[in-house]
Amino acid sequence: MTDQNNKRRREQGGRLEDRLTSLHDDLLIFILSFLSIKQRVALSAVCARFRLLQPSIPRLDAFRLEVRFPSDGVDVHKDLTIPRALIRQFHVVFHFVADLLVPHENQLVGALVDTGVQNLTLEASGNGFLYLSDSENCCIFNIKSLRSLILNRSFRVSKYSDRRPLSPLGCAFLTILEMKFSVVSDDFLCNLLSSCPFLETLHLFRCYLLQHGMDKISFHSASIKRLILFQIHMLPSIFTIDVRAPQLELLIMDVVTTIRIEAPKVRNASLLLSLKSPADPLDALMNLFGASFPSRTATLLLNSRKIPNNLLAATNGIDSVNSVFKLDFNLKDQSSTTIFTELLKKCNDCNTKFDIHVNPTHMESNTEVAKDDQHLLHGSTGLEKINLQMKMSKRRFEGLLSNQKKMEKFKDTGLEMLRRRTNKEQFMDILASQESLFKVSSDIDNCFEMKI
Known part of the structure; x- marks a missing residue:
């Protein structure tokens, strides 16, 4: 008797299931719409008909x-x-x-x-x-x-x-x-x-x-x-930021007191400086390598490919007393790496300590900071030119652009920086190449670009 009752219940259960699955697709989808997405996905696992209707979920x-x-x-x-x-x-x-x-x-x-x-x-x-x-x-x-x-x-x-x-x-x-x-x-x-x-x-x-x-x-x-x-x-x-990332391709960070970085894929570096400059942007450029940089004025960029310009382009609201410098360095070049290392030491009023392992160089701050730009730029034989971008307020930019005498002096200052880094033969080759060493930036407002 018990076996017959169990068989009858199974048959009744089967008929109830058949009634639900035999409904028209539109009606069944309407009923299922009252359930949550999670419940509908769970229900589709126990019924082939529900599973076929799963793509119809909105x-x-x-x-x-x-x-x-x-x-x-x-x-x-x-x-x-x-x-x-x-x-x-x-x-x-x-x-x-x-x-x-x-x-x-x-x-x-x-x-x-x-x-x-x-x-x-x-x-x-x-x-x-x-x-x-x-x-x-x-x-x-x-x-x-x-x-x-x-x-x-x-x-x-x-x-x-x-x-x-x-x-x-x-x-x-x-x-x-x-x-x-x-x-x-x-x-x-x-x-x-x-x-x-x-x-x-x-x-x-x-x-x-x-x-x-x-x-x-x-x-x-x-x-x-x-x-x-x-x-x-x-x-x-x-005081310390410690980064260990073997897959790291891009790092942008404020320069704090102590920096430890292991990023073997990185090959390029940039230093972004927002400085209170004299009224004359030319003076700011000439003093760039001779002064230390106050706290919270420097940003470090490390990259495995092309150095991004988006940060400098985003500084649309800089104060009229500030000039923003961005210097790009190739870490595969010894001369470029040396200048980058010395500038990084000058951050935070010459108190910055760092230990940076990147491919193919290792930079650390266990040597004395260069005291002036003569030591910083002179004596290298590297040909890798450093790209320097200088962004300023619109008023200063337009004033400099309209002053032909200052513009010529601006260009001569960049050439002098480049001359100090190369021997006579290399410097003459650079001049003979007619490469553009100074120009107005085409994609960043109120910005000059030069190679030093």
Whole structure:
């Protein structure tokens, strides 16, 4: 009797399943639309019919969501409505949201998990910082589908210091992380680098970096190719940045007191200097190699290919009292490397210490700083010319350009710098080649370019 009952139940169960799968495709898709993306994917694993309908799940290439803090006290919940679809690129903008409450962040993270988002951008406006929780259940960094994440303005990811030991982040396949105008702690960065073995790009642009009992920050990664640490504010002040990245192709960082870098793929270097100059740009150029550089005026660029100009081109708002110099060096050339090393020693009022291992050179600061440009530029026989870009305010640029006498003197100064670096025969060969050694930049506003 029991066997007959079990057989009858199996037959009834089979008929119920047949009724559902025998529905028209449009009706079945409509029913499935009430489920989350995650539930639909799970359901497709147990039924071939559902699996065939999986491609019919709505898909969006990109979606933008605006979240505003309501003035009438209405819950922000209504602004977190997200379509039930697979979304590759998701851009969320928070307008005047002082804090993202845990229930709202739970709701947002849950919805983002369901969409299978790969490229996520979170942007905040208004005063103060928008805190992101470190809870394992609702953390943005635990969305497993993430491939790139951009946090633009006023985000704070610093609560990781309250929890020991740190749990690995869930976004193990993250390849790009960009944080702008945000606050981040050193232990979070350490956790990020250990949790994301495929991370290739890390940008920290004008961020506050919180330290906890250490005077250095380390970036050790076997996967990172592009690392940008531009205009970072350390709290408390940091003295050492340590970078070990065998795949590194681009590094942009502020010159701090102590620098340790191992990047075997790097072959080129640049030094970006923003200096208060005399009223005459020509005087600034003549004094460039003879003076030390105050703290927070120098930026170091290392590159495996062509030296990028984007940083200098972006300095559109420089003050009228500042001149921005960018010098490009070929680290395969001994003369060029020597000048780069001596200039780097002069940063932070001649207090900068560094140990840089790049291919094919090793540069360190265990020798005395050159006291003047005579020692710095004289006596080399290298032919590798250093590219110098000098950007200034529009008023100074136009004034210099209209003064033919100063322009000629400007060019003669560059030739004199080049003459000191070469012997007579090499210098004459350079002049005979009719190579352009001085020109107005064609792609950077208010900028001269010369080879010295």
